[in-house]
Amino acid sequence: MTNIYRCNICGEAYVGELKPSHCPFCGAHVHWLIDAKEYVEPEAPILTEMSRKNLEFTYNLEVNAAQIYHCIRKKTKDEFILGMFKAISKVELEHAELVGKLIDKDPGCEIPFKKELCTEDRKKSLDKTKILETNAINFYKKFLHEATEPRVKNIFQALVEIEQDHLDLVNANLSTEINN
Numbered sequence: 001m002t003n004i005y006r007c008n009i010c011g012e013a014y015v016g017e018l019k020p021s022h023c024p025f026c027g028a029h030v031h032w033l034i035d036a037k038e039y040v041e042p043e044a045p046i047l048t049e050m051s052r053k054n055l056e057f058t059y060n061l062e063v064n065a066a067q068i069y070h071c072i073r074k075k076t077k078d079e080f081i082l083g084m085f086k087a088i089s090k091v092e093l094e095h096a097e098l099v100g101k102l103i104d105k106d107p108g109c110e111i112p113f114k115k116e117l118c119t120e121d122r123k124k125s126l127d128k129t130k131i132l133e134t135n136a137i138n139f140y141k142k143f144l145h146e147a148t149e150p151r152v153k154n155i156f157q158a159l160v161e162i163e164q165d166h167l168d169l170v171n172a173n174l175s176t177e178i179n180n
Ligand SMILES: [Fe+2]
Pocket: 007, 008, 009, 010, 011, 012, 023, 024, 025, 026, 027, 028
């Protein structure tokens, strides 16, 4: 039977027979996904100064990552790298949108192609991504610890899990790079 699920992190709806292992939009793990009939839109939290600052920083980090990944996807001639960066640039844009809602910012739905942000080199792209994802994870763990608002804590918890998936993906492909 076809069902509708909603993501408790980004709020997007998914149509399918079974819950996907990850939100197809923001990458949140399955434990954040619920039956659409049970979904309640989270109230916008009143932010502490600390959380506002951390969310603004996160917004910029996500927009930057989305743009770099989009550049890699546009320049690569490797179909696998294209698929990977097409997916993760969209996920990072979704993160910018999600975080932006709490601080009245909107990245828009188009990621600009800034050709100076990347090269065609597969190894360099993966290395750069590894640095971006590692930094993001470290910042979001710190921000999770500093947040007192339950909604903000949930967002940073989910983001740590998702960026860790991206890092695992990069590491798996960097190891095949070495073996090649
Ligand atoms: Fe989501």
